[in-house]
Structures are given as structure tokens and as C-alpha cells.
Amino acid sequence: MGMAQKTYYITTPIYYVNDKPHLGHAYTSVACDVLARFMRLDGRRVKFLTGTDEHGQKVEKSAANAGMPPQQFTDEVSEHFRHMASVLGLSNDDFIRTTEPRHIKAAQALWQRLDAAGDIYLGGYAGWYSVRDEAFYQESELVNGKAPTGAEVEWVEEPSYFFKLSAYQEKLLKFYDENPGAILPESRRNEVISFVKGGLRDLSISRTTFTWGIPVPGDEKHIMYVWLDALTNYLTAAGFPDTDSPDYNSFWPADLHMVGKDILRFHAVYWPAFLMSANLPLPRRVFAHGWWTIEGEKMSKSLGNVVAPDHLVEKYGLDQTRYFLLREVPFGQDGNFSRQAMAERINSDLANNIGNLAQRTLSMIAKHCGGRVPTPLHRPQDNELLEKAQVTRPTSLDDAREQMLRCKFHEVLQAILAMSSAANEFIDREAPWTQKKTDPAAMEATLHTLAEVIRCIGIMLQPFVPDSADKLLNQLAVGKDARSFEHLKPEHALQPGTELPRPEGIFPRITLEAA
Numbered sequence: 001m002g003m004a005q006k007t008y009y010i011t012t013p014i015y016y017v018n019d020k021p022h023l024g025h026a027y028t029s030v031a032c033d034v035l036a037r038f039m040r041l042d043g044r045r046v047k048f049l050t051g052t053d054e055h056g057q058k059v060e061k062s063a064a065n066a067g068m069p070p071q072q073f074t075d076e077v078s079e080h081f082r083h084m085a086s087v088l089g090l091s092n093d094d095f096i097r098t099t100e101p102r103h104i105k106a107a108q109a110l111w112q113r114l115d116a117a118g119d120i121y122l123g124g125y126a127g128w129y130s131v132r133d134e135a136f137y138q139e140s141e142l143v144n145g146k147a148p149t150g151a152e153v154e155w156v157e158e159p160s161y162f163f164k165l166s167a168y169q170e171k172l173l174k175f176y177d178e179n180p181g182a183i184l185p186e187s188r189r190n191e192v193i194s195f196v197k198g199g200l201r202d203l204s205i206s207r208t209t210f211t212w213g214i215p216v217p218g219d220e221k222h223i224m225y226v227w228l229d230a231l232t233n234y235l236t237a238a239g240f241p242d243t244d245s246p247d248y249n250s251f252w253p254a255d256l257h258m259v260g261k262d263i264l265r266f267h268a269v270y271w272p273a274f275l276m277s278a279n280l281p282l283p284r285r286v287f288a289h290g291w292w293t294i295e296g297e298k299m300s301k302s303l304g305n306v307v308a309p310d311h312l313v314e315k316y317g318l319d320q321t322r323y324f325l326l327r328e329v330p331f332g333q334d335g336n337f338s339r340q341a342m343a344e345r346i347n348s349d350l351a352n353n354i355g356n357l358a359q360r361t362l363s364m365i366a367k368h369c370g371g372r373v374p375t376p377l378h379r380p381q382d383n384e385l386l387e388k389a390q391v392t393r394p395t396s397l398d399d400a401r402e403q404m405l406r407c408k409f410h411e412v413l414q415a416i417l418a419m420s421s422a423a424n425e426f427i428d429r430e431a432p433w434t435q436k437k438t439d440p441a442a443m444e445a446t447l448h449t450l451a452e453v454i455r456c457i458g459i460m461l462q463p464f465v466p467d468s469a470d471k472l473l474n475q476l477a478v479g480k481d482a483r484s485f486e487h488l489k490p491e492h493a494l495q496p497g498t499e500l501p502r503p504e505g506i507f508p509r510i511t512l513e514a515a
């Protein structure tokens, strides 16, 4: 039996085009990119999807405010998100727009499946709606006349199709129970379960008071509720409704929908219910991450503190930004962005720890080993350090993989930093600058071990800081085809005598004044 290559399908939320990209969007996207790159290096065939959510009242209003027809408006604003993807170095395999024909076709096909299952009926909606959240609210949910999120609500009364969400309460609870890893983190999973236990009402899934959306098949006075339309994007990009297509067969169900905590309910309640109704497999995992504040304050246009991804990358560097976002806060929790925290993180971890290790090791090799990979001796102290670093013990790479599957980015980074700290201690203990005079062979052995640790660190860092890891591995003359996790194994160790390029600094320090 041939072993099919393992696949991994990961998605970002699709971003509303009413707004320009900001730190929050960048966060979700970078986290997904790191996972996508990790899985590729781990030998999987990956599909990484991002894109834009272009229908609905919110976008229609923004277009009207901009004095543009919605299609033209979305064409323009969607480009900002493509631009963000390139600024952040995202390795996405597809970029979906919900205004594309492939998506309109998929959303209508999904509607027809829900209808064929007997889960759609025509009725009338009378209740509150928040355009900002694109969500319906019960009177009892309102807080001081506003949505629980603080958004304005308006009264809506119109004919509407409904989805029989109430019929899925028990099935959803059974699904959560049987798949404890389907919603993470656990605290969020518990929130979802208690929400569903509290009872589900049928969901309004069409609108008639505006037109910017996908027509309901067979009743074109209605357009589809934007969340039903939007969630379907994950299927569209996997080739749906062609369930025989190779893409669908390789990639559906998705392995991970990454979302912010504010949109978990749509992904962990509505989406699985729609898929159950359509008799399609459910995504394996939804992870809800936390929110960032800026220097202690909520990010908002009115406060004028919205952080643009371009700005961060220009000021601190791409890899520095990516690193900070995933290292500073345990993924899942809320975090605070401050210039000081950014500067401290960059200096302590990247410049002083990893950067310093590389600088010290590579400049000694350049000066004292003729710019060639030195000769190892395999002393007990070398083996001890390498065993830590090489992630060869089956547990270490398995641990990192398990942590990544559960989005524990900060733990993986901590493990990489611990390797670097151990190597820095090793260099101090062995003191190759003294060995140079007393025992040159020992100096060579020390430097070989250090270079080998740096090679492993470089390989492991690739998903997080791809450009810097590339430079680091270039400095060790590691071939582009020798950088997957498979190559962490000692049989791929640096070959003595290999000529190395001139070393140069990779992680510069920054001063707080410049931050």
C-alpha cells in the first residue's frame, strides 16, 4: 500500500474589506503562515488560504461612504489585503474573494444542500441587527441598548429564510464531546459548550432590505446572510461543490480554521451545524486566539492608535515583527503591544541570545579555522549539547510538532531559545579563545559543535523568521535542499572543510529611542 503524503489545510478568517489591514489581521495571518511553513518543512503537502469577505451591509455602507459602487470598492480594498500578505511574507497558496464566481457557485450549492436536507424555511425576522458585527441579537442579549460587543444595533423587520439551527443542539454537543480537540483553547471550548447548552434558536440566513450579496437560489429577492456566504469560502477554495476534485479529496475537511475570539461562535457553532446539515465532513480544529491592545488601550480609529502592518515591518523588520507577535504572548491569551516590549524582546532573544551565538561562533571560524567548517571530535560534552540541539531524540521533534498542532508557538520558541542559551553557556565554559592557544583541536571541536547547534536552530527558526533563518543557513553553506526537519538528523551534520561565506550580523540590536 503506497503511503499518501500527509496534507494540511489551514485558513485565516477572510477579512472584511471595510477596513484597512491592521495589527489584528496581521496577527492571525502570521500565525497561520508559521504553521503552514512548519508543516511543509515537516513533509506535509500544505494548502494555506487567506482572502477577503466582501459582501454584506457593512461593506455596502463603506462603499457608499466612499462614493463608489461596491464592486469597484471591494476591488480596491481587497488589494490592501493582498499587499499585507506580501509585506508579511505570507506563503499562502490561494487568496479568495467572496465576489469571485467560484465562490458564488459554492455558496449557492451549499444553500441547496441545506434546503434539500429540509433545514431551510421561509419566515420573517423581527429583531436587532448589528451591522458592525454582521450579527443578529436577542433583546435579552443587549447591554444598555447595544450589542454585547459594544456595537450599535438597529431594528430589522423583513421576510427571511431561516436555518433550523435548533435541530442541531444535541448533535453539536455530541460532536464537541467526541472531539475534545476540535475547539481550542479549552477555556473557549467550554464557553461554546455552555452557549449551546443554553439553547439554540433558528438562524436568519437571508436578507431582503439591501442587495450586496449572493442571491438565494430560486428566490432572488433574498440575498444570503453574509456569514453563511463567508464561511463557505473554506469549502470553495477546496474545490467545492466538486466533491470529486483532487483538491477536495486532499484537503477537505480543513485541519485548522484560525480565528480571533470574537468570531469563534460563527466557526464553532454555525459552521459545523451547516456542514452537518449538508452532510459534509467537519473541520478538525478551530483555534480562537486573543486580542491585542496597543500601549494598554483598545485599538480604534477614534483613538488614532491603529497599528498598520507596513509600519511595524518598516520600523522593526519583518522577522522581528513576526517573532514578537508569536513569542510575546502565549497564543490564545490577550496581549499588549508596546514599543518597549518590542525593543526588549528583539534585543534579549534575537540580538543577545541567538544573534550573539552566531556572531561569536562564525567570526571565530572565519578568523581561526580558515573560514571552513572545523573538525569535530565527538567529546562527551559535544554529544550532550548536540543531543539537545538536534531535536533528534524522537521526543523533541514530536514535542514541537504536537505543540504546533495545538498552536503553542511560544513554547516551541522557548525551546529553540533554550538551545541557544545552552550553546552560549557551552561557549563560555569551553572558552575556544583559550583553547586556541592550548589545544587547537579542542577549539575546532568546540566550534564545530556550536556551528552544528546553529544549523539546527536555523532549521527550526525557518517557519518563524524565514529571511533571517535563510541568512543564518547561508552562512553555514547549508544547501536549500537540506533544510527540512528531516535534515536535523546528525547524518546531515556540517561537513568539515566546507568553505563558508564571510559572516555578517543577522539580528541587530535596537535602541528604545529608535523603537
Ligand code: MSP
Binding pocket: 012, 013, 014, 015, 016, 023, 024, 025, 027, 028, 053, 230, 231, 232, 233, 258, 259, 260, 261, 262, 263, 290, 291, 292, 293, 299
Ligand atoms: N469577515 C469576518 C471573518 C469571516 S471568516 C469566514 C471578520 N473579519 S475582520 O476583518 O473583522 O476580522 C478578522 C480577524 O481579525 C478576526 O479573527 C479578529 O479576531 C481579528 N482581529 C481584529 N482586531 C484584532 C485585535 N485587536 N487583536 C487581534 N486580532 C484581532 O471578522
